[in-house]
Amino acid sequence: MNSIFYRVFSRYAFIILILSVVIFLFSFTIIRTNHINTLSSSLENLAISLEDRVLELIRQKDYSQLDAFVKEKGKHINARITVIRKDGVVLADSEADPAVMENHRDRPEIMESITGRIGRSVRFSTTVQTEMLYIAMPLLQNSDITAVLRLSLFLEDINTLLATLRNRFLMITLIFIAVAMVLAFYFARDLSKPIKELVSTSRRIAEETLDITYQDNPQNEITFLANNFDEMAAQITRLFAKTNRQKEELRAVISAIQEAVVVLNPEGKISLYNNSFASLAKRNNLKHVPIEDVLPDKFTTLLRHVNQENRYYTREIELDGQIYLCSLNCLKTRKEIVVLLHNVTELKNLRQMKRDFIANVSHELRTPLTSIKGFIETLLEDENPETTRYLNIIKRNTDRLIHIVEDLLILSEMEKRDFTLKIDTLNPVHLIENVSSIFKQKMEAKGLELILNLPDHLPSLEADEFKLEQLFVNLIDNAVKYTETGSITISARADETSIYFSIADTGIGIPEDDLNRIFERFYVVDKSRSRRVGGTGLGLSIVKHIVLLHQGYISVNSEKKKGTEFLITLPLRHTTLLT
Incomplete structure (x- = not known):
């Protein structure tokens, strides 16, 4: 039996029973606790009213009179009264002979009252052989506890009263459960009836029987829902048609794209492709075909790399x-x-043709420029001042042309597809110290301070030592050229995967508008100054190529007239790039 009525009614019945049991148990516990708390407060008040007389008799050490007093008061207040000395000896008791009573020091309420608090306990009394409620109040003389005044009540009457309350409350709970069950029955029946009608209606809609009519039905909301089934079916038909139309439009757009497009499912099989990809693969019917059957192993290796990193890749x-x-x-x-x-x-x-042209031109220029420089140096041996001045100008520009040619050759070499780095394990601290020593004389001549912030235990680095030297030479040379006063600071730090370098100067800085273009070839921020100091406009382009070849990252921070800082990040371990 798995009908809507049975499921709704059984769940409501279960909830009603659980709530009723929980409410009954908690309510009875709360009633008993509150009643005992009320009796405890009454006993405390009685103890306070007896305190003065009991203390007076204790001071007089008239223990027989004290015992007579508590027995008399115990009859009047219908409670047991016991006076216990601090060491646990019973001095007086309203129900028993104190001389034969055992020491009470280990009673929990007595132990608590000796500490200065009012003790309270509900336990079985070995003296009168019944369960009792105890309240023990310390009696003070000159701020010292002399004795304890204990009042107690028999819990038999309380338990009888509570039993009566429990029976009445149980009866009320059973009546409540019965009424709630009846209401749950009618609610489940009223809910399941229209739902059954809707199930029947939906079955007819599934069978394309959409001409549905209803008799008078008091459930207005259900009737409204059922009467809208016709419109819902028509709307679904329209939505399917629209979806199919959009799907065809998307397929037409993808087919018209000249680039090859293919979509792979999580298993690496083709789920969607266009005509350009079919032409590239030189076959049709590629759907559900594994991509490794169509493209070479190099692509599948790249695909695994993308799956691992879960990001865009080119x-x-x-x-x-x-x-x-x-x-x-x-x-x-x-x-x-x-x-x-x-x-x-x-x-x-086209790019290769441009590189070949630049490389060939550079090679062709290098030989005549070298010859020109040699002849100029020969002519400079003549001490004619007028001739020497012009020859120095020619020599300086010839040197600049030679530097440009050399930098172009370096860039052309690094841009070759078959170019590979010569990877060695090197000490980055030694490398920086060796490179910075080259510029020691230039920096001393300009009065610049070199600051090296290099930790003693930087990890080793897998890199091309010659290319890294080239990188630091270009950056430090730029810092020296464009810094007139102050210092040049080279810093390094490392973590588990990378090493981070910083080359900072206090030079003229770079305008913000030029920061995005400084790594372009031949881009010079200050052309007149660059010509004066011998800049080629290729140094930073070479630096960026070296960083990228090492799978690193370079950025720059600069503020005009305050200085420039280049930040370089290189991986500690070199890995072969997928190409």
């Missing part, structure tokens, strides 16, 4: 002699990967 891959810019993006909600393959072969060829 790399170049080679397919059938063509170079593609492969962009992969994870759809976190569906755990799918969207792959876009853009053919950049022509663009790469």
Whole structure:
């Protein structure tokens, strides 16, 4: 039996029974506790009223009169009165002979009252062989506790009263449960009846029987819901049609994209692709085909890398002699990967032609420039002042051209696809100290201070030592050129994965508008000053290439007339990039 009526009624019945039992138990416990608390307060008040007379008889040491007094008062107040000395000896008792009573010092209420508080206890009395409520009040003489006045009541009467209350409360609870069960029965029946009608109606809608009519039904809300089933069915049909139309439009847009597009499910199988990807794969019917059956192993390695990092990724891959810019993006909600393959072969060829042109021109220029420089140095041996001045100008510009050519050759070499770093394990502290020593004479000539903040125990670094030397030479050389007063500070620190370098100066700084372009080739912030100090505009471009080749990151902070700081982050361990 699994009907709506049975499930609703059984749950309501269970809740009613649980609540009734909990309320009964807690209410009875609260009533008993409050009644005992009230009796305790009454006993405390009685003890206070007897305190003066008991203390007077104790001071007089008239214990026989004290015993007679408590026996008389005990009959009048219908409570047992006991006077106990501080050491536990019973001095007087309204129900028994104190001479034969045992020492009471270990009674819990007596122990508590000796500490200066009013003791309270509900326990079984061994003297009168029944359960009793005890209140013990300390009696003070000259701020010292002399004795304890204890009043107690038999709990038999209380338990009888509570039993009566419990029976009455149980009867009320049973009546409440019965009424609640009846109400739950009618509620479950009234709720299940229209729901059964709705189930029948929905079954007919599923069978495409949409001409539904109803008799008079008092359940207006249910009737309104049922009468809207027709409109709901029509709306669902319209929504399906709209969804299919949008799906076709999306499919047409994806098919029209010239770049190859493919969507992979979490298992690495193709779930969606366009015509360009089918042409690239040279086959059709690619749906549900594993991507490793279509693209080379290098792509599947890249795909595993994206799955591990769960982020956007872009790399170049080679397919059938063509170079593609492969962009992969994870759809976190569906755990799918969207792959876009853009053919950049022509663009790469144009860039390679530009690099080859620059490299060839640089090679062709280097030899005649070297010859010109040699002849100039020969002519400078002539001590004619007029000739020497012009020759120095020619020599300075020739040196600048030679530096440009050398920097272009360095950039061309690093931009080659087959360029590889010569990775060694090196000590970064020794490397910085060696490079900074090159500029010691220049800095002393300008009165600049070199500050090295290098920890004693920096971890070793896997890198190309020659390229890193080139990086620091360019950055320190720039700092020296553009700093007239102050200092140049080189700092380093490391964590578990990376090492962080900082080269800061107190020079002229870089305007904020120029910060985004300083790593571009031939970009110079102050052209006149750059020509004067011999800048080529290629040094920072070389620096950035070296950092990227080491899979690092470089940034710059600068404020005009206050100085510049270059921040470099390099991984401690070198890994081969996926290309």
